[in-house]
Amino acid sequence: MPRAPDPDEDLIRRVARGDPAAVQALVARKLPRLLALARRMLGDPAEAEDVAQETFLRAWKQAPGWIPGAARFDTWMHRVALNLCYDRLRQRREVSMAEPPDRADEGPAPDRGLEAAQLGAQVDRALQALPARQREAIVLCHYQELSNIDAADLMGVSVEALESLLSRGRRSLRISLAQLAPGGAKSARGDERHGR
Amino acid sequence: MDAERFEALAAAYGAEPRRWPVAERAAAQAFMEADRAGAERLLFESRLVDAMLDASPVPAASVGLRDAIIASGPQPRPDRRPLFDIGRWAAAGAALACACVVGIVAGAGAVQRITADGQADAIIADADGVVVLDEQEMPG
Known part of the structure; x- marks a missing residue:
């Protein structure tokens, strides 16, 4: 079954040309999704922002050489963000071998x-x-x-x-x-x- | 679709049909239509989990983060024209040729005018000389 056209294709082409409006539009379209993904994967707002920022840096480099058709740009960005999240989770595991993490807060009682x-x-x-x-x-x-x-x-x-x-x-x-x-x-x- | 698969779908993807696999969505919705009460019983636990998941706040991007990412974006590329742009060279050549033609025409006109003025002056000078001579030669 042929893949549906990538809804970001035109935007990426304009980003590659350095069109400022396209850069802003891509950030407006993707940043909330990527930030939410990283925040829920990592549970840390500051780390999630770092992941989102790094994902966009890679997107700017990728845009001029992007060949439409193989994958959607949104999927590619998700993959980059997930890899960055896993890098950080691995680092945490290495740290937690040395010092055990704090116990999760049990939270308030149900009747409160x-x-x-x-x-x-x-x-x-x-x-x-x-x-x-x-x-x-x-x-x-x-x-x-x-x-x-x-x-x-x-x-x-x-x-x-x-x-x-x-x-x-x-x-x-x-x-x-x-x-x-x-x-x-x-x-x-x-x-x-x-x-x- | 049977009840077992319907329950498995709900357990994996939740109670919202929009999250169900496209290939099975129609069959799952037909199952729901056929036995709404039974389907709702199977969806009950999934609805609870969906509601819990939806309570997780949606993180908002700060203006600072957004601006920093935009600032790190690609810059507009300068308009680079090829060195041997035939159109550009042709336009420049045409302009130069026009300037030459205008210069030549203007120069020729000026020379012609100077020559004509000189001739007129000589004729007038000659005529004046004749008159003077005539006046000198005439006895009083």
């Missing part, structure tokens, strides 16, 4: 009621607690809304493997965030008992 910001922070912590590949699958499919084929391609796995990572990741989230949903804790515990 949560502000939206606290709830968001809890979800982010739960995401960070997932194995990196499960987190990557959820970030690409849920937040970045990539197709299953594009996400699997980016991750270098089959669609079946992607589905397995997604299911396991979502199940872990449901268990770790069970106290946030009415009746969720009971349901999640039941799932654990039944090994689902």
